[in-house]
Amino acid sequence: MYSLNDQAPDDRGQVGIGTLIVFIAMVLVAAIAAGVLINTAGFLQSSSQATGEGASDATSNRLQVVSATGTDLDDNSVGVVSLIVKRGPGAGNVDLATTTIQWVGPTGSFYQLAADQTSGNPDGRFTVSTVQDEDGSNPVLNDQQDRLKIQLELGEGDGENILSGGDSFGSELGEGETATIRITTASGASTSQRIIVPKTISGTSAVQL
Missing domain, CATH: 1.20.5 (Single alpha-helices involved in coiled-coils or other helix-helix interfaces)
Structure with a gap:
């Protein structure tokens, strides 16, 4: 129980x-x-x-500017700016065809400059040519020894395009004038280069900027 x-x-x-x-x-x-x-x-x-x-x-993934020169020196002004570029230290492959450039000069700013033969409606177009490229990878910098030349034609509306494939923009740089160039790769890495035109460029065919 x-x-x-x-x-x-x-x-x-x-x-x-x-x-x-x-x-x-x-x-x-x-x-x-x-x-x-x-x-x-x-x-x-x-x-x-x-x-x-x-x-x-x-x-x-940055570019490094090796040198900057100015040519087309009509009327004591620079009509073409050339930049020799290479890959920055530790950078991977950099395609200049997908790179954009910003230009800030004494007479105006242009925030969208694209490589020639790219689509869209940029403010202007720059050309890319080979300086040193053993495997023919232009416009891609795929080796630390590669050197490519970026050329910008200044003087929009002058009626003459000196660079084949490039579109001119802005105004030519006079003696003593300065401008700032910002190169941005597809990954978003930026490189800035300040260029300064010498105070006297008459009698020369090219100047170091």
Whole structure:
């Protein structure tokens, strides 16, 4: 005999089954939560990796200007600016066909200069020619020894295009004038070059800027 306060064997079985159901439910909830956390962690890791790679490209895939010269010296002014460029230290391949240039000069600013034969309607177009390129990769700088020449023709509306494939823009640079050129690669890395025309350029065919 057992008292009224004692549980019957059937009641004990029901309590055990209920506890088991609760335990299984808790395990399932924990498993689902763990799966969500793992997926979220993987997504965040991928996003942070992509962001890091993009930031790295934007700081490392830069161009380096080796020299800057001015030619087409009519009326004591520079009509063509030429930049010899190479890959910056530690940079990957740089495609000048997808590179843009900004020009800030004494008579105006031009924020979208594109390579010749590219689509769109830029403010002007620059040409790219080979100086040193053993494997013929122009317009891509794929070796630290590669040297390519970027040429900008100044003097929009002068009725004469000196550079084949290039579109002139702005105004020619007179003696003593300065301008700033910003070259931005497809990865977002930028290189700035300030050019200064000598105070006297008469009697010469080219000047160092």
